[in-house]
């Protein structure tokens with residue numbers, strides 16, 4: 001009779017056996033990742049995302065969705081070119097949510113869609129990759145976090161520099177003390193955008209479902225200078241340059257400085273370059289003060305492209321400068337460069353990070369998780385509210401809510417087209 005083995009002998013022998021067996025087998029191919037099925041909504045920025053998702057290992061882009069049929073056709077062809085498989089075209093993203101086989105919605109529709117689509121997607125059991133700014137107003141951000149938690153879904157926000165290996169290294173260095181205590185950060189944006197002119201009422205183009213384009217936003221007549229893209233410059237749908245390009249850099253500033261919500265927000269600026277329909281500033285400087293003697297400033301010039309440093313961090317023993325391509329350099333207090341590295345923007349890595357969280361069933365283990373990402377978007381909203389009310393705001397560091405200013409707090413939320421109010 002075989003003598004009985006004690007536990008240690010058993011474990012030892014099976015471990016040795018496993019090693020011997022593994023050595024005798026031919027090398028096994030890397031295990032294929034579980035297929036993640038996605039649908040992509042809003043196909044301008046979304047076209048880039050759809051093709052980037054399509055070439056990731058183990059991803060099926062099953063649907064592309066746009067309310068503009070021309071854009072949907074173009075994107076379906078691009079995805080097919082990228083991965084060899086043509087996705088289905090739908091004009092209503094709710095068809096994507098109805099498909100039980102879909103794991104995630106990618107939302108790159110205009111800002112007024114981000115929260116309503118994310119909340120509906122989470123309720124339908126889908127994970128969400130949602131573009132920046134994550135919400136059109138602060139209340140929507142709060143609801144998105146609630147929805148993600150309630151349904152235990154991964155919600156990754158599209159500030160992709162959070163996944164850039166070079167930027168991650170730079171931020172780790174300053175967190176590790178490379179420039180001493182960091183107490184300030186400054187970000188800028190510059191470009192030459194033209195005038196929007198004055199909008200004229202015209203027939204809605206045949207390829208566009210304008211009613212579904214508007215969706216949750218209360219109805220407005222169709223004018224010829226709003227759709228596509230120019231909606232960014234109208235408060236009804238967009239958040240100006242601060243919410244458009246500002247959020248990318250403010251997210252980096254907040255990350256590097258390790259701050260959450262500000263205690264004071266100031267703004268100056270306006271539509272200085274052109275007299276036209278644009279409501280949001282083209283020239284805008286915003287300041288944010290945080291507890292513990294730390295501050296962020298952002299300066300946006302949308303009608304003059306003279307570029308200054310993208311993001312700088314100021315520390316007691318030096319400065320760290322990030323450029324808009326992901327390169328960085330470290331300087332001492334004599335402005336001597338002590339380290340310089342090349343980098344990238346992190347787009348593919350950001351998508352890979354989202355897919356890993358889904359496959360590992362770790363919905364909050366994301367580089368730009370909604371709970372944290374919302375705080376960066378909130379900075380944009382607070383800067384815009386300070387601009388629109390024409391005064392400085394004092395805020396509660398705990399949740400960013402504006403103190404002692406009921407009029408400013410009216411901008412915390414928006415009105416909805418009846419039937420589209422987001423509900424968690």
Ligand SMILES: NC(=O)c1ccc[n+]([C@@H]2O[C@H](COP(=O)([O-])OP(=O)(O)OC[C@H]3O[C@@H](n4cnc5c(N)ncnc54)[C@H](O)[C@@H]3O)[C@@H](O)[C@H]2O)c1
Nearest residue numbers: 042043044045065066067068108109131132158213228229
């Ligand atoms: N992370 C980045 O680097 C980055 C870059 C560009 C844009 N963005 C973000 O992507 C979003 C879209 O920006 P854009 O420049 O592509 O704007 P855009 O106006 O050019 O494109 C938006 C697209 O969404 C479509 N759309 C509108 N409502 C829809 C709906 N209900 N269903 C499906 N499609 C719908 C429009 O028809 C249009 O094709 C914005 O929130 C923007 O901030 C992010």
